[in-house]
Amino acid sequence: MPFPPEITQRLRSTPEQMAAAWVGGSPPKGEPVVVVPYDPCWPRMFDEQADAIRRALAGRMITIEHVGSTAVPGLAAKPIIDEIYGRAFDHA
Numbered sequence: 001m002p003f004p005p006e007i008t009q010r011l012r013s014t015p016e017q018m019a020a021a022w023v024g025g026s027p028p029k030g031e032p033v034v035v036v037p038y039d040p041c042w043p044r045m046f047d048e049q050a051d052a053i054r055r056a057l058a059g060r061m062i063t064i065e066h067v068g069s070t071a072v073p074g075l076a077a078k079p080i081i082d083e084i085y086g087r088a089f090d091h092a
Contacts (some may be wrong), residue, residue: 033078034078034079035076035077035078036076036077036078036079037076038072038073038074038075038076038077039070039079042066042070042071042077042079042081043066043071045081046066046070046071046081046083049081049083050064050066050083053083053085060087061085061086061087062086062087063085063086064083064084064085064086065083065084065085065086066081066082066083067082067083067084068080068081068082069082070082
């Protein structure tokens with residue numbers, strides 16, 4: 001089954017559109033990227049965040065996954081827990 005174009009096309013945004021879409025104003029500029037050694041607490045931190053999100057959404061989510069570099073055991077990473085969420089849609 002092919003994917004619908006609205007979820008597979010790459011959209012180009014102007015700097016003004018990016019600034020308007022960024023929560024809290026414009027994205028930071030010129031700040032260094034900090035990569036730290038793997039922290040064995042990252043999986044637990046994800047589990048705690050995912051549990052809080054599941055409670056807040058009261059069963060409306062199908063899945064919450066830990067993604068990105070902090071999800072890879074032993075890998076140095078930016079200390080930011082990335083998550084992806086999924087739910088089912090009724091296409092009837």
